[in-house]
Amino acid sequence: MDILLNETQTLLKDSAEKFIERDYSFDVRRSVSSSEEGFSRVIWNKFSELGWIGLSMPEEYGGWGGDLVDFSVLFEEIGRGLIVEPFLSTSILGGGLLNYNGSENQKKLIIPDLINGQLLLAFAFTERHSRYNLADVETTASKTDEGYVLNGSKSIVIHGSTADKLIVSARISGKSRDQLGISLFIVDANAEGIKRRSYHMVDGLSGAEIILKNVLVSHENVIGEPGLAYPLIEKVIDEACIAICAESVGLMSELVRTTVDYLKTREQFGAKIGSFQVLQHRAVDMFNALELSRALVYRSAETISNVNDATNRARAASAAKVQIGRSGKLIGQQAIQLHGGMGMTDELSVSHYFKRLTMLGTLFGDADHHLKRFVQLSEN
């Protein structure tokens, strides 16, 4: 049950499949992910050559002008290859925020370097108690003659340790959790007053805690209208939800494939364990969950690409997150269970796919969060 792809998407998929098969084996991934930066700059440059980093960036800056469906095709392969390079933070989050609401000047300064792989971005929006509420911002930005002064701390910033520039959400007015009063600031990661503490994350990516103390930002580095950034943040996070859902589909398809293979090779009681009907049915449950997920994720991606309506977009993103959250748990847990003790080992890739899938299930909100959001967006 393949998704119908257009010619560009087919080419993209083929080139990604080829790259993973030839150049991104599980051993490569393991060593890249455990390196200090947590990814490979050499491989990142290769992705730039392949045109993947600028996939959704405007053609006038050297991008491909692709939409969210194109990105879903790429992210499904990113999942299949268990790729740890900073696509999400640089292309989807940072690139998305700039592309939608950045000034011409900001775009000109950043997007070409981003596309050619020379500049990495990270989006610093989570705080200690914000959980999944994008408006729960306590970091402050106070206005001065030259611009703004930022104070506060950001948490669990994906690829925040390796980014050259950070996009930081901060409040210029209002109370914590007010949607009004939030602004976005482009900040050099090494600017005075910024302290970064980096760490590895359980799924092999890297992250950072970021403390901002009297960090000066000029007016030119404010994205969009001051105080009105919330709708943009929500839009970009919704798109990022689709990207990680597509990545999850890739992870799940690999887990289903390797589990079915294992059932067909592992022998116990003098038979392939896949000959036991109870395990066949379990594998069928996994397969069905995968197919339902893939279909819904692509439908959501298409909806978001074609409809310019925030409620529809939000429902499409939350529906995908709920479906992926539930299916991911089923497929991930059963993949481990059916691999038995081998599934528990660090040696086999299955546990690494399971971990990444688990973490994507909670990133930008778990299934319960998005279920609640879906309910709130429905006509009740």
Add this chain to the structure above:
Amino acid sequence: MELQLGPEDQAFKEKMRAFMNDNLPKDIQHKVNMGLGLVKDDYVTWQKIVGQAGWLAPGWPVEYGGTGWSPIERHIFNEEMARANAPRIMPFGVTMVGPVIIAFGSEEQKNLYLPKILTSEDWWCQGYSEPGSGSDLASLKTKAIRDGDDYIVNGSKTWTSFAQFADMIFCLVRTSTEGKKQSGISFLLIDMNSPGIDVRPIKTMDGGVEINQVFFDNVRVPFKNLVGKENHGWDYAKYLLGHERTGTADIGQSRNQITKVRQIAREELVDGKPLLNDPVFQNKIAEIEIEILALESVLLQALAAESAGQPPGPEASLIKLRGTEIQQEITELLFEAVGNYAHPYVPEALEMGWNEEPVGPDYAASIASRYFNTRKTTIYGGSSEIQKNIIAKAVLGF
């Protein structure tokens, strides 16, 4: 729905609580509470304290060092130990090989091994699974061939928890290839210091190295280390697995973890309010609490039957099956509760004496690892699928 305790049981409970309070070393308690890594010495220290009180093996017959407690008292003891955040008593000696030696071992074996289990002088590990024999345990291939007064053992055992700490391993070995595969298995006690034994750690997905593969290369084992009769090991193994399964329910531990879920959900905020106030999350906690109550009721029945001298029956499978599923469900709740703070992997934070700032709240550091690690519980000790087969055959008569 608290257990209705009579005055004597109530007094027993208070006595146990006071004991834990007075005797559990605070540093060990802190480690368990925070999910920090325990070293061998932590386990042994605590077991010696319990052993000196005479309570390390409550389930053993009194003449061998058991306590003679009623089922409810044993249950209270386990609950209070978990509630106090004590390390778990290692099951390999006390609940696994101990009962087998008592039931089937020679006088010499009883005199030699049982006291050292009670004093925690010997650390035991379990040699059951092999790379090719997991759920189909009876297909095991590790061979023991008679040579004078010895057996010579060759092969390997895997998923061996804490083999790196162990003084002794109890092993299922093949002594005959004739007849049914179950009828050629023997139960051997092997000194881990014997020449020819090699222990290699296996890293698990949570980053831990608790389990090992144990290799046997022409290892000489005295014939007197055979338990019971040659080629009857399968019966003893089944007897042991029955005991192991009632122990794996770990209801006290599950209750303690639910308390932890609540503590975390009180600290973590959703839209500025504690997660614990969220009705959906409250329901999830309540569902598990009710599952625990039901399982506890079955467990108390099983313990009563065991005290009445009946061998563990197929209800042991139910207890293992549901007990481990509940443990997994609780780690899922813990994982959900910490939200974004499940992401960081800072293994140093799980070592005692690490004094840097944690990433986020200190209780979050061990949560993701624990969720991943707990996936093993429905695989080990007879997977859930095997437990269902047992119930299907032994109870439902399929």
